[in-house]
Amino acid sequence: MRKEYDYLIVGSGLFGAVFAEQMKGAGKKCLVVEKREHVGGNVYCEDIAGIQVHKYGAHIMHTSNKTVWEYVNSFVEFNRYTNSPLACYKGELYNLPFNMNTFKQLWGVMTPSEAKAKLEEQRGIYAEIEPANLEEQALKLCGEDIYFRFIKGYTEKQWGREATKLPSFIIKRVPFRFIYDNNYFNDIYQGIPIGGFNPLIDKLLQEVEVRLKTDYLQHRNELDRLANKILFTGCVDEFFDCCLGRLEYRSLRFEHEHLQTDNYQGNAVINYTEREVPYTRIVEHKHFDFGTQRTTVISREYPDDYSPGKEPYYPVNDEVNMKLLAQYKQLAAQQLSVLFGGRLAQYAYMDMDDTIELALNLAEKELIHC
Numbered sequence: 001m002r003k004e005y006d007y008l009i010v011g012s013g014l015f016g017a018v019f020a021e022q023m024k025g026a027g028k029k030c031l032v033v034e035k036r037e038h039v040g041g042n043v044y045c046e047d048i049a050g051i052q053v054h055k056y057g058a059h060i061m062h063t064s065n066k067t068v069w070e071y072v073n074s075f076v077e078f079n080r081y082t083n084s085p086l087a088c089y090k091g092e093l094y095n096l097p098f099n100m101n102t103f104k105q106l107w108g109v110m111t112p113s114e115a116k117a118k119l120e121e122q123r124g125i126y127a128e129i130e131p132a133n134l135e136e137q138a139l140k141l142c143g144e145d146i147y148f149r150f151i152k153g154y155t156e157k158q159w160g161r162e163a164t165k166l167p168s169f170i171i172k173r174v175p176f177r178f179i180y181d182n183n184y185f186n187d188i189y190q191g192i193p194i195g196g197f198n199p200l201i202d203k204l205l206q207e208v209e210v211r212l213k214t215d216y217l218q219h220r221n222e223l224d225r226l227a228n229k230i231l232f233t234g235c236v237d238e239f240f241d242c243c244l245g246r247l248e249y250r251s252l253r254f255e256h257e258h259l260q261t262d263n264y265q266g267n268a269v270i271n272y273t274e275r276e277v278p279y280t281r282i283v284e285h286k287h288f289d290f291g292t293q294r295t296t297v298i299s300r301e302y303p304d305d306y307s308p309g310k311e312p313y314y315p316v317n318d319e320v321n322m323k324l325l326a327q328y329k330q331l332a333a334q335q336l337s338v339l340f341g342g343r344l345a346q347y348a349y350m351d352m353d354d355t356i357e358l359a360l361n362l363a364e365k366e367l368i369h370c
């Protein structure tokens with residue numbers, strides 16, 4: 001029997017919104033349910049005094065995927081923002097990512113060959129060790145100066161554990177750039193939608209019915225009856241009532257502050273890399289948009305332990321959790337009328353371009369089959 005909607009889409013983040021847009025374009029009737037009081041998931045921006053505040057963490061679009069870039073640009077115009085965070089360690093500022101500017105600030109070296117020689121000298125002491133944990137891995141990759149100033153404190157805060165107790169696979173490589181270039185990303189395309197991410201989400205969801213403040217898991221029986229198929233973009237373990245156990249996350253806590261000054265730190269992102277400073281970074285949102293407002297909004301970002309009720313930000317992709325995930329994936333495969341997608345349902349850290357690409361692919365696959 002045909003139901004009222006072709007698709008019930010749980011979650012209005014980028015994954016759900018892109019899927020909805022594609023399905024709408026193919027003439028399918030969709031209903032989006034979102035438990036928050038706004039659409040957009042983690043890319044949502046809140047307008048405070050005319051400044052677009054990235055409420056769930058700073059988001060910068062960067063990609064080398066031309067299809068994805070052209071897709072998002074067909075809805076909104078992007079500005080020329082280039083991410084160039086600074087690192088603050090014990091009151092000194094350094095450029096990121098590690099490039100000739102950083103090496104000059106650290107060691108006073110001017111040329112790439114001097115920088116390479118210094119780095120080799122630093123790494124040499126650890127060349128022979130077989131890394132058993134993150135600390136050893138990082139020392140082997142970059143030596144003491146970089147590790148102790150920029151990596152140890154930040155990483156320990158982020159993961160809430162000593163670097164010697166973290167698995168080495170977290171740091172597979174540390175990118176070094178031997179040119180004077182502070183662009184954090186290597187991708188071809190980069191920017192932020194003019195006016196923030198909300199216009200993008202609004203355009204994707206134009207003419208799609210959305211019910212806010214509706215938690216699918218609390219209204220499951222009635223919602224399931226409404227649609228032929230479901231796309232679920234929430235936490236995969238919660239879909240199955242955590243019957244096999246809970247997947248672990250790291251969370252974040254943001255302290256937003258509206259200040260009566262026009263320019264607080266002169267850069268959008270400053271990382272605080274020493275352990276003693278409790279937050280990992282301060283974001284000054286107006287600089288994402290070259291804002292000229294008279295006031296400013298900053299956000300201090302504190303890593304936090306996750307417990308149900310908090311936002312699940314980073315999956316903990318260690319062995320225990322990946323085993324549990326594999327079991328949930330088996331359960332998911334048995335759900336013939338439910339699709340699972342997005343960072344929470346896939347329990348994977350995915351940048352926005354990956355999220356969009358996967359949503360486009362899933363929609364295409366669906367449309368071939370129906």
Ligand code: FAD
Pocket residue numbers: 010011012013014015016033034035036039040041042043056057058059060061062214215216217233234235252313314341342343344350351352353355
């Ligand atoms: P989400 O945005 O989380 O959307 C899922 C939605 O589902 C949410 O709105 C949630 O409320 C809703 N939902 C969940 N369960 C239910 C339920 N039971 N009922 C109803 N609704 C439900 N990527 C980049 O490319 N560049 C960046 O700079 C960048 N910065 C990031 C910074 C941080 C701190 C984090 C955590 C991620 C960052 N990302 C970045 C990644 C980016 O956020 C993701 O790729 C993208 O937002 C994922 O979209 P999604 O739809 O899968 O998930």
Ligand code: UDP
Pocket residue numbers: 087150151152154155158271273
């Ligand atoms: N990192 C670090 N020092 C920094 C920035 C990052 O040691 O100043 C490490 C840290 O382990 C972190 C990882 O690099 O978890 C990824 O950080 P990035 O800011 O690139 O990504 P995000 O945390 O925003 O996903």
